Amino acid sequence: MDLTxxxxxxxxxxxxxxxxxxxxxxxxxxKTTSSCSIAIQMALSQPTKQxxxxxxDPAHNLSDAFGEKFGKDxxxxxxxxxxxxxxxxxxxxxxxxxxxxxxxxGSGDGLGDLLQGGALADITGSIPGIDEALSFMEVMKHIxxxxxxxxxxxxxxxxxxAPTGHTLRFLQLPQTLSxxxxxxxxxxxxxxxxxNSFTGGAQNMDIMGKLNELKSNVEKIKQQFxxxxxxxxxxxCISEFLSLYETERLIQELxxxxxxxxxxxxxxxxxxxxxxxxxxxxxxxxxxxxxxxLDQIDELYEDFHVVKMPLCAxxxxxxxxxxxxxxxxxxxxxxxxxxxxxxELEEQD
Amino acid sequence: MSETTESEKRRLLRERRQQxxxxxxxxxxxxxxxxxxxxxxxxxxxxxxxxxSSPSPEWSGSAASTxxxxxxxxxxxxxxxxxxxxxQKGPKKxxxxxxxxxxxxxxxxxxxxxxxxxxxxxTSSTPGNGTPDTPDIFAQLMKSVQMDQQAQQSAEKxxxxxxxxxxxxxxxxxxxxxxxxxxSYTILIKWVFFILPYIYYVTHTSREIFQLNSMNxxxxxxxxxxxxxxxxxxxxxxxxxxxxxxxxxxxINTLNSNSKVMKLLSMVPxxxxxxxxxxxxxxxxxxYWDVISMYLTDLAFAILLIGIFQYYHxx
Numbered sequence: 001m002d003l004t005x006x007x008x009x010x011x012x013x014x015x016x017x018x019x020x021x022x023x024x025x026x027x028x029x030x031k032t033t034s035s036c037s038i039a040i041q042m043a044l045s046q047p048t049k050q051x052x053x054x055x056x057d058p059a060h061n062l063s064d065a066f067g068e069k070f071g072k073d074x075x076x077x078x079x080x081x082x083x084x085x086x087x088x089x090x091x092x093x094x095x096x097x098x099x100x101x102x103x104x105x106g107s108g109d110g111l112g113d114l115l116q117g118g119a120l121a122d123i124t125g126s127i128p129g130i131d132e133a134l135s136f137m138e139v140m141k142h143i144x145x146x147x148x149x150x151x152x153x154x155x156x157x158x159x160x161x162a163p164t165g166h167t168l169r170f171l172q173l174p175q176t177l178s179x180x181x182x183x184x185x186x187x188x189x190x191x192x193x194x195x196n197s198f199t200g201g202a203q204n205m206d207i208m209g210k211l212n213e214l215k216s217n218v219e220k221i222k223q224q225f226x227x228x229x230x231x232x233x234x235x236x237c238i239s240e241f242l243s244l245y246e247t248e249r250l251i252q253e254l255x256x257x258x259x260x261x262x263x264x265x266x267x268x269x270x271x272x273x274x275x276x277x278x279x280x281x282x283x284x285x286x287x288x289x290x291x292x293x294l295d296q297i298d299e300l301y302e303d304f305h306v307v308k309m310p311l312c313a314x315x316x317x318x319x320x321x322x323x324x325x326x327x328x329x330x331x332x333x334x335x336x337x338x339x340x341x342x343x344e345l346e347e348q349d
Numbered sequence: 350m351s352e353t354t355e356s357e358k359r360r361l362l363r364e365r366r367q368q369x370x371x372x373x374x375x376x377x378x379x380x381x382x383x384x385x386x387x388x389x390x391x392x393x394x395x396x397x398x399x400x401x402s403s404p405s406p407e408w409s410g411s412a413a414s415t416x417x418x419x420x421x422x423x424x425x426x427x428x429x430x431x432x433x434x435x436x437q438k439g440p441k442k443x444x445x446x447x448x449x450x451x452x453x454x455x456x457x458x459x460x461x462x463x464x465x466x467x468x469x470x471x472t473s474s475t476p477g478n479g480t481p482d483t484p485d486i487f488a489q490l491m492k493s494v495q496m497d498q499q500a501q502q503s504a505e506k507x508x509x510x511x512x513x514x515x516x517x518x519x520x521x522x523x524x525x526x527x528x529x530x531x532x533s534y535t536i537l538i539k540w541v542f543f544i545l546p547y548i549y550y551v552t553h554t555s556r557e558i559f560q561l562n563s564m565n566x567x568x569x570x571x572x573x574x575x576x577x578x579x580x581x582x583x584x585x586x587x588x589x590x591x592x593x594x595x596x597x598x599x600x601i602n603t604l605n606s607n608s609k610v611m612k613l614l615s616m617v618p619x620x621x622x623x624x625x626x627x628x629x630x631x632x633x634x635x636x637y638w639d640v641i642s643m644y645l646t647d648l649a650f651a652i653l654l655i656g657i658f659q660y661y662h663x664x
Contacts, residue, residue, distance in 0.1 A: 002358075003361060003362060003365070005362065011359075228363060229356075241382070241385060241386050241389075244382055244385075245379070245382045245391055248378055248379055248382055249379070251370075252370060252375050252378075252379075252395050252397050255366075255375075255397060256396055256397050262359075262362065292385070293385070296381070296382065296385065300378060300381070300382075303362050303365050303366045303369070304366065
């Protein structure tokens with residue numbers, strides 16, 4: 001069997017099995033552009049399916065990348081019928097939680113009055129890791145909605161993730177939560193009836209039931225995230241020392257979580273050898289440096305889909321530019337024949 | 350290529366990729382990258398290798414359940430050893446996993462927390478974080494639960510005296526009575542035998558009552574605070590020495606833990622207030638407060654006497 005790996009993401013773009021696609025890497029390497037490009041290409045190649053692009057990065061860029069405003073609720077990208085975007089906003093989600101708590105407690109009592117000022121949102125908003133936890137809750141909510149047949153049904157969800165550290169914490173959550181819930185389950189089993197009586201018979205909160213439901217949802221996500229047919233992680237990097245090092249660390253962490261990772265996008269390459277217009281001393285020196293690390297990438301990741309993407313003359317913003325740029329993810333970029341596109345992008349802006 | 354062949358190819362490639370990260374190769378991959386730079390201070394210790402070298406039961410279990418060849422290598426080896434043992438000795442039910450050799454006093458409840466704390470440490474050394482990572486909400490929660498147990502133990506220890514057996518209520522009552530007695534005698538001696546006569550002489554209009562000049566110097570109003578404070582320091586030191594010896598003889602340590610503040614503090618979950626060794630600091634502050642309050646009480650008594658004696662000397 002031929003085990004050569006193509007230098008593009010055609011397999012992923014045309015994949016009919018993948019439900020979750022994570023796109024991540026070091027800060028400033030082009031994660032958002034890459035995740036938008038993957039989402040666009042998947043949506044274009046499978047027009048009958050619905051795709052959702054979620055930004056879990058607290059510093060959202062999706063709206064700027066597409067040039068239109070997205071919020072905490074999924075909204076279709078203008079000009080694409082089967083691609084929606086949403087930006088998880090921790091502060092908005094916390095405000096919702098606060099309002100819900102106010103509605104439940106009512107005003108007039110001390111707690112209700114305290115919450116009126118958004119105290120819950122303020123307190124919880126400053127907790128470290130709350131962004132990842134909320135993103136994870138969003139995923140759980142999405143799965144639940146899919147199961148219950150509520151709202152729009154998405155076949156594949158693409159995550160534009162935060163820089164590496166945050167993303168790893170996010171991906172660790174199912175494992176951590178699962179263990180935590182197991183312990184809570186044991187404790188709640190012993191004290192469940194007592195806790196129920198404390199929380200009030202009127203509300204009749206079935207703590208055990210809720211814990212079990214949460215646990216089964218978390219288990220489901222854990223299973224799905226470690227199934228290579230359902231989930232994959234696309235690493236994005238640039239051809240530089242620190243970025244390469246962090247990519248390798250990221251891949252090793254993902255392997256340790258049993259997550260599938262088989263694709264690497266190397267962004268911002270100059271391809272100065274084949275571009276007559278990039279012949280300055282600085283560009284040539286930089287390309288030489290990039291080639292050094294590209295050689296190492298080729299050596300280290302021979303079994304990965306390594307996609308080498310060019311540095312464009314202009315910003316890759318707006319659906320039109322993104323569509324033009326993203327096709328190289330599917331076909332691969334040939335510096336000899338495709339370099340005109342780099343300058344075409346600039347003209348369109 | 351058919352769908353089956355495609356998935357087979359994907360599986361083979363996946364296995365080949367995972368093999369390249371196994372057998373300690375992960376660290377050498379990182380070393381290869383850092384070797385590109387002359388002055389690199391980046392760690393070449395792989396998260397995979399560090400986990401393989403110190404496997405925890407939970408991680409191994411997780412890897413086994415999901416079928417990762419990388420993480421399964423150790424468990425496969427262990428399984429081989431186990432099968433060889435079974436072949437030699439006949440059927441024998443293994444009671445523990447080969448990797449996990451729990452200590453006799455190990456608390457299974459704490460295992461999970463210890464492991465999670467370790468995971469958290471690993472996360473904090475992950476790439477992308479220029480500064481030490483802030484622990485996430487769940488890790489903090491677990492840390493808090495873990496610290497709660499430790500705090501409970503230390504609080505129990507504190508209430509029972511340092512490392513001592515539980516105190517009998519009658520012994521404690523007797524001790525408290527002797528401490529109260531000591532306090533009463535100290536106050537009585539101080540007030541009746543020193544403060545009262547001293548204030549009398551300080552406020553006396555004719556201070557030439559002592560034959561010795563040096564004694565007259567001591568009763569000068571300008572020297573009142575020096576004399577008073579010196580006396581307080583001496584008497585408080587003596588009082589605390591006697592108190593400590595009483596505690597020693599009764600084998601009870603109530604200095605640190607008998608106050609309501611300390612009892613209330615023991616109910617606060619550790620980690621809630623971001624101060625290290627809060628109990629020790631509060632205990633020390635309480636001891637200082639005890640000293641200051643005794644000094645202030647004496648001072649208040651002295652001021653009261655000054656007023657009374659000045660009125661007395663005036664009439």
